[in-house]
Amino acid sequence: MASARKSQWKTFQRFAENLVFNEGPKLVRQIQNTQNTLRTIQQAVKVTANIMVSAVPSPPAEITAGRPVTSTSFPTAQRARKLVYAPDLDGRADPGEIVWTWVVYEDDPTRGKDRPVLVVGRDRSVLLGLMLSSREHHANDRDWVGIGSGDWDYEGKQSWVRLDRVLDVPEESIRREGAILARETFELVAARLRAEYSWR
Incomplete structure (x- = not known):
């Protein structure tokens, strides 16, 4: 995105230099000819408008009607329960599986x-899940634990x-099953939940 903006500004800079150094003197000589002046001004306005419009980043995806979305979260200690590792790719998500779902942003519930998400429990038809991220800055955050890479990330990035x-x-909000998290990795997560959030 930054290189695209840089390229757009370089184009704008070249256009402006051409306008000032090459077209400026011509413009002064042809000031009596209003048609040429008007056309040059229109062209400058059009190029500037095109550059400005293309530099605006597209907004994040909005939530569309259809499947339910994951929009509710709780402090982990409030949802404490017994942890059981029981993955089984049978169409129903079970603890130890990583599934994909639409999660709304905490700061803007209209987007997501x-x-x-790592499934760690179930409450009837509601799964209890822990969000995954591949952003490396979570490596130093005590509220996150590294789980390595796996089939849930097509690019093979490390996850937390x-x-x-x-x-x-x-x-019903699950888009696809991602993978089964290895038992020893699940136990790393479970150990932290037991030690710090009163899970059993």
Whole structure:
């Protein structure tokens, strides 16, 4: 995105230099000819408008009607329960599986992102999930734990699990099953939940 803006500004800079150094003197000589002046001004306005419009970033995806979305979260200690590792890719999400669902942004509930979630429990048709992220700055955040890479990330990036918030994921909101998290990795997450958030 930054290189696209830089390229657009370079184009604008070249256009402006051409206008000032080459077209400026011509413009002064042809000031009596209003048609040429008007055309040059229109062209300058058009190029400037095109550059400004193309530099505006597209807004994040908005939530559309259809499937339910994951929009509710709680402090992890409030949802404490017994942890059982029981993945089984049978169409129903189970603890130990990573699934994909639309999760709304905390700061803007009208927008969100399709993201992987580690299932750690179930409350009837609502799954209890911990959000995953591949952003490296979470490596130094005590509310996140690293789980390495896996089939849930097509690019093979390292992932971290957020521990301090539990998402209520409507089972109908799952977009696709991502992967089964290895038992030893699940136990790393479970150990932190037990030690810091009163899970059993």
